[in-house]
Amino acid sequence: MKIALLGNPGVGKSLIFNQLTGLGVEVNRYPGSSVALECGNVCYKQEKTEIVDLPGVYSLDGNSEEETLVRTFLTSGGADVIVAVLDATKLERNLYLFVQAAEFSPRMIAVVNMIDAAERQGMHIDADILSSRLGVPVILAAASEGRNIDRILPVALGQATLAEVHVPYDHHIEAALKSLEKTIGTPVHTNLLALQGTGDDPVLLDAAGAIAQEIGMRHRMSVGQIIATNRHNFAREITAAVVKRTAQKRPYDLDSLLTRSFPGIPILCAILFFLLLSVFMIGSWMEVIIVEVFNSTIITPFTALALPPLWDRIGFSVLIALQAGLGIAFPFIFTFYIGLSLLEDTGYMTRAAFLADRAMHRIGLHGEAIIPMVIGFGCTVPAVMSLRLLKTRREQTIGAFLVTMIPCSARTVVIAGIVAAFVGIIWAFSIYLIVFILLILTAVVLSRITPGEQFGMIVEMSTLRMPQAGLVLAKSWLRIKEFLFIAMPVLIATSILLGLFQYFGLTELFEQMVAPVTVTLLGLPGYASTALLFGVFRKELAFETLAVLAGTADLGSVMSSVQLYTFAIVSVLFVPCVSTIAVLYRQLGAKIAIVTSVYTVFLGLFIGAIINILMK
Amino acid sequence: MQPSMREDYLEAIQLFSEKNARFPQYEELAKILDKPLQEIRPDMGELFVSGDVVISPEGMITLTGKGKQTGTCVMKKHETLQCFLSEILGMDSSSASDEACTLEHTVSDETIDRLGKLIVTRDHHGHHGKQRHRKPAGDRPCRTQSDEFCQSPSISDFSEGEEVVIQCIHGRACAQRLLDLGLVPGERATIRRKLSNGALVVQVKGCDVAVSPEIASAIGVERLP
Numbered sequence: 001m002k003i004a005l006l007g008n009p010g011v012g013k014s015l016i017f018n019q020l021t022g023l024g025v026e027v028n029r030y031p032g033s034s035v036a037l038e039c040g041n042v043c044y045k046q047e048k049t050e051i052v053d054l055p056g057v058y059s060l061d062g063n064s065e066e067e068t069l070v071r072t073f074l075t076s077g078g079a080d081v082i083v084a085v086l087d088a089t090k091l092e093r094n095l096y097l098f099v100q101a102a103e104f105s106p107r108m109i110a111v112v113n114m115i116d117a118a119e120r121q122g123m124h125i126d127a128d129i130l131s132s133r134l135g136v137p138v139i140l141a142a143a144s145e146g147r148n149i150d151r152i153l154p155v156a157l158g159q160a161t162l163a164e165v166h167v168p169y170d171h172h173i174e175a176a177l178k179s180l181e182k183t184i185g186t187p188v189h190t191n192l193l194a195l196q197g198t199g200d201d202p203v204l205l206d207a208a209g210a211i212a213q214e215i216g217m218r219h220r221m222s223v224g225q226i227i228a229t230n231r232h233n234f235a236r237e238i239t240a241a242v243v244k245r246t247a248q249k250r251p252y253d254l255d256s257l258l259t260r261s262f263p264g265i266p267i268l269c270a271i272l273f274f275l276l277l278s279v280f281m282i283g284s285w286m287e288v289i290i291v292e293v294f295n296s297t298i299i300t301p302f303t304a305l306a307l308p309p310l311w312d313r314i315g316f317s318v319l320i321a322l323q324a325g326l327g328i329a330f331p332f333i334f335t336f337y338i339g340l341s342l343l344e345d346t347g348y349m350t351r352a353a354f355l356a357d358r359a360m361h362r363i364g365l366h367g368e369a370i371i372p373m374v375i376g377f378g379c380t381v382p383a384v385m386s387l388r389l390l391k392t393r394r395e396q397t398i399g400a401f402l403v404t405m406i407p408c409s410a411r412t413v414v415i416a417g418i419v420a421a422f423v424g425i426i427w428a429f430s431i432y433l434i435v436f437i438l439l440i441l442t443a444v445v446l447s448r449i450t451p452g453e454q455f456g457m458i459v460e461m462s463t464l465r466m467p468q469a470g471l472v473l474a475k476s477w478l479r480i481k482e483f484l485f486i487a488m489p490v491l492i493a494t495s496i497l498l499g500l501f502q503y504f505g506l507t508e509l510f511e512q513m514v515a516p517v518t519v520t521l522l523g524l525p526g527y528a529s530t531a532l533l534f535g536v537f538r539k540e541l542a543f544e545t546l547a548v549l550a551g552t553a554d555l556g557s558v559m560s561s562v563q564l565y566t567f568a569i570v571s572v573l574f575v576p577c578v579s580t581i582a583v584l585y586r587q588l589g590a591k592i593a594i595v596t597s598v599y600t601v602f603l604g605l606f607i608g609a610i611i612n613i614l615m616k
Numbered sequence: 617m618q619p620s621m622r623e624d625y626l627e628a629i630q631l632f633s634e635k636n637a638r639f640p641q642y643e644e645l646a647k648i649l650d651k652p653l654q655e656i657r658p659d660m661g662e663l664f665v666s667g668d669v670v671i672s673p674e675g676m677i678t679l680t681g682k683g684k685q686t687g688t689c690v691m692k693k694h695e696t697l698q699c700f701l702s703e704i705l706g707m708d709s710s711s712a713s714d715e716a717c718t719l720e721h722t723v724s725d726e727t728i729d730r731l732g733k734l735i736v737t738r739d740h741h742g743h744h745g746k747q748r749h750r751k752p753a754g755d756r757p758c759r760t761q762s763d764e765f766c767q768s769p770s771i772s773d774f775s776e777g778e779e780v781v782i783q784c785i786h787g788r789a790c791a792q793r794l795l796d797l798g799l800v801p802g803e804r805a806t807i808r809r810k811l812s813n814g815a816l817v818v819q820v821k822g823c824d825v826a827v828s829p830e831i832a833s834a835i836g837v838e839r840l841p
Contacts (some may be wrong), residue, residue: 047708058793058794058796058797059792059795061792061796062792062793062796089822090821090822090823092822093797093798093820093821093822093823094796096796096798161761217733217734218729221784221801222791223801224792224795225785225791225795225801228795228796228800229795229800229801229802232798232800232803232821236821255808255809255817255824259808259809259817260809260811261811350826353826354809354811354815354817354826355811357813357815357826357828357829358810358811358813358815361813361828361829366828367815367826367828454830455830455831456827456828456829456830456831457826457827457828457831457833458793458797458825458826458827458828459825459826459827460796460797460823460824460825460826461817461823461824461825461826
């Protein structure tokens with residue numbers, strides 16, 4: 001048996017999914033789509049049941065990747081039973097999706113989640129009436145308290161039925177549906193989609209298009225609007241029959257602080273600053289421990305083996321890559337993900353998007369773009385993946401440049417390790433300042449020259465709620481797994497390549513070749529170019545390699561302050577790391593990946609040269 | 617009172633209020649309709665009883681929601697008929713207006729709908745010059761509402777805390793997501809927050825939806841009567 005959870009974003013689907021499946025979760029990617037599908041297995045009465053958590057959607061009619069995926073899943077009969085998860089406090093809006101899903105006639109049950117929150121608001125939902133109106137079993141549940149979650153599997157496996165909901169569409173639409181069904185023989189849900197211009201049967205689309213135009217003329221309203229209105233009205237009617245409200249004192253509305261320009265924007269800045277600062281503090285503390293433990297337990301015994309030089313070099317490269325990956329992934333990125341998941345699960349992220357909308361418009365984006373930006377401070381790889389949130393190619397292009405330029409946690413390590421330690425804390429902040437100025441200039445220019453239309457933001461404000469520790473951890477764990485999955489292979493491969501490079505003595509050759517640039521233009525010692533090259537593989541390594549090549553950890557004794565400063569700023573701006581290039585290529589294509597890389601190389605060298613000339 | 621007379625009164629008051637952005641006094645109404653004052657007073661009393669108008673102590677005649685609806689509806693019928701008679705049948709405009717005054721009371725919604733469509737189609741095909749008459753704004757009973765021609769003010773023109781009824785969504789690109797979130801014609805919405813740049817948080821169906829300024833300006837609304 002296969003069960004799929006369907007619902008709007010933020011209805012608590014993931015929490016229910018986690019409670020049903022426990023920790024054995026795997027993330028699958030649907031063919032041809034970058035949307036993740038979480039799957040898990042459970043045993044119920046000695047039978048294996050697979051549970052799929054579909055991405056949260058508001059509707060099945062749209063053309064976003066998530067909506068298309070859920071629609072394909074439903075039409076292809078991807079699951080035996082659909083568990084529709086509804087938010088009790090927003091029942092009417094949630095039923096809109098339910099009635100759409102019911103048109104695909106799967107076997108369904110309905111789980112009305114967050115019944116505890118609804119009760120606190122003085123809403124009483126009559127499960128029996130709801131069940132008879134929808135024609136499927138209804139479970140009133142509260143996932144945050146674990147209430148009635150254990151009933152979901154037995155009911156889904158034993159009592160799921162076809163829903164009996166028939167939206168009374170406008171009579172012209174009904175007539176169109178009948179005539180399409182008669183002439184072309186396609187089912188109702190396909191015809192409804194075709195009337196709105198979605199589908200892959202050209203004959204049907206042609207016929208439906210003509211009818212839709214006629215209906216649109218007659219009503220002076222697009223068919224999409226008529227259908228949506230009919231469904232919403234139907235959902236309202238059901239809601240009116242099942243929900244009873246008793247007056248309740250309204251709790252204090254935190255939004256009166258959070259969504260106003262003042263004090264909302266200062267709060268937003270404080271939260272982001274605190275997030276980055278704590279990631280940095282916790283990260284550097286944990287990194288030292290991890291690196292030391294790794295050194296003493298694995299690397300020292302390995303070097304003691306005294307393998308033949310070539311194998312020693314390859315093995316060492318692999319171990320260094322593992323150490324580097326773990327040393328950045330867990331201390332910095334995992335900590336950052338926990339903070340990020342907290343921001344998302346409390347519902348604060350949507351407020352941040354609303355407040356940032358104005359600033360983002362200045363650079364050709366809109367409020368939702370703040371999410372990739374914030375993620376970019378943790379790690380560029382997931383930030384590029386989250387660019388999917390931006391709908392148009394134009395927004396994604398601008399976003400790709402910005403996200404690759406934002407100082408990620410590895411670059412923070414470079415700034416802290418080189419500039420803050422040897423030059424001064426103020427100078428470290430000045431690097432951030434320079435990067436942000438360049439970032440804004442780049443964005444302003446890009447928003448002028450990038451072709452394409454600009455769309456605004458339409459975001460549902462999630463309800464503010466207490467985050468669940470287990471869910472936050474599970475979410476961060478899934479994300480870090482995804483990060484390791486993408487970044488680790490690239491890290492290991494590049495590490496081996498560079499190891500061999502050194503083994504065959506190509507490093508000196510490389511240093512001589514690029515000496516005009518490093519020595520003359522940037523005023524750095526020759527070996528700095530190798531360190532920069534290692535930085536491409538992982539930013540933080542630029543710093544570590546520099547120390548190794550300089551032969552001392554006290555960099556201040558071998559390089560001048562200006563040299564250190566120049567080196568730091570070049571490696572911060574210089575090419576995104578290989579994992580970023582790989583994910584840019586996968587997500588946005590070769591062109592964007594090449595252009596951003598080349599742009600950042602020139603930007604890094606240009607700024608480095610200016611600093612070298614000005615401060616020498 | 618004859619139904620046609622009631623409609624004439626309401627139409628005249630509505631027209632006056634749209635032109636002058638305020639409601640008329642007895643004297644002004646008498647002047648427009650060319651009727652003696654002593655005839656107007658008892659008629660207004662009757663309209664007050666039927667719930668179409670409210671009369672302030674200063675003698676200002678204000679339309680109620682019901683009166684406004686009828687008034688607007690008749691006015692739109694008048695406009696459509698006059699446009700049809702003068703621009704398509706080629707009658708001169710003053711006799712077209714007189715004729716429209718009589719027809720507007722008996723014509724059905726369906727006829728107006730089809731006439732309106734005819735006029736628009738002809739304009740689209742370039743048979744005729746620019747549309748001179750103002751297109752009807754959206755009041756559902758008239759059924760001449762359209763999103764292309766919706767002239768309701770945008771939600772950006774309202775301020776924080778106000779309640780409105782959504783009339784139409786302009787544009788295609790952003791429409792679907794708004795519809796899915798429940799911003800459909802006829803739905804009530806409250807403006808929960810408005811920032812200085814015009815970004816809004818709108819509450820519909822108990823959910824808060826945040827929109828950028830340019831999206832907000834595509835949402836046509838009327839103030840909740």
